[in-house]
Amino acid sequence: MNQPLPFGPPGQTGRSDLTQVMQKVVRGDKQAFSTLYDALAPLVFGITIKVVRDRAQSEEVTQEVMIDLWRQAARYRPEAGSVTTWAATIAHRRAVDRVRSAQASADREQAQAARDHSPAYDEVAEQVQTRLESEQVRRCLRGLTELQRQAVTLAYYQGLTYREVAESLRAPLPTIKTRMRDGLIRLRDCMGVTT
Numbered sequence: 001m002n003q004p005l006p007f008g009p010p011g012q013t014g015r016s017d018l019t020q021v022m023q024k025v026v027r028g029d030k031q032a033f034s035t036l037y038d039a040l041a042p043l044v045f046g047i048t049i050k051v052v053r054d055r056a057q058s059e060e061v062t063q064e065v066m067i068d069l070w071r072q073a074a075r076y077r078p079e080a081g082s083v084t085t086w087a088a089t090i091a092h093r094r095a096v097d098r099v100r101s102a103q104a105s106a107d108r109e110q111a112q113a114a115r116d117h118s119p120a121y122d123e124v125a126e127q128v129q130t131r132l133e134s135e136q137v138r139r140c141l142r143g144l145t146e147l148q149r150q151a152v153t154l155a156y157y158q159g160l161t162y163r164e165v166a167e168s169l170r171a172p173l174p175t176i177k178t179r180m181r182d183g184l185i186r187l188r189d190c191m192g193v194t195t
C-alpha cells in the first residue's frame with residue numbers, strides 16, 4: 001500500500017512560470033517560495049527516493065534540497081536551464097551525497113567491528129617463537145670463538161659499553177671492537193639475517 005507523498009500535490013504552476021516564481025523567491029517572497037515548494041517537492045522527492053531508497057532519508061534530503069533552493073535562489077541562472085532542471089540537479093547531488101555518507105559510515109562501523117573482533121593474541125605461539133629464537137641464538141653463540149662470545153655476551157647480555165668490555169677482559173679497545181664486529185657478523189650469518 002503506497003502512502004501519500006509527504007508534500008503537497010504538484011501545484012498548477014507551469015514550468016515556464018517557475019522562472020518568474022524563482023525571481024520572486026530571490027527577493028525573499030515567502031509566498032512565491034511556497035508556490036515553488038508545491039511545484040518542485042514531489043519531483044525532488046521522486047529523484048531522491050530512487051537514489052536513496054529509504055523513505056525517511058528521502059524525506060530529509062528533500063527538505064534539505066528545498067532549503068537549498070531557498071538559500072541559493074540568487075545563484076539560479078535561467079540561461080543555464082529550467083528551474084526544474086536546476087532543482088533536479090541539486091536533488092540528485094544531495095541524494096548521492098547521502099548514499100555516500102551512509103556507505104562511509106557503514107564502512108567505518110564494519111572496520112571497527114572487524115578490529116574489535118580480531119583474533120585473540122596467541123600467547124602460546126609467541127612463547128614458542130621466543131623460545132625457538134632464544135635456542136637459535138644460544139646455538140649460534142656456541143659457534144663463536146671464546147673471545148668473541150665473551151665480548152658479545154658482556155655487551156649484549158650485561159649491557160656493558162665497548163670500553164667497559166675492554167676493561168673487563170683486559171684487552172685494548174680496538175681489539176674488542178674487532179672481536180665484536182666479527183662475532184656479530186658470524187651471529188648474523190648463523191641466524192640467516194639478511195641486511
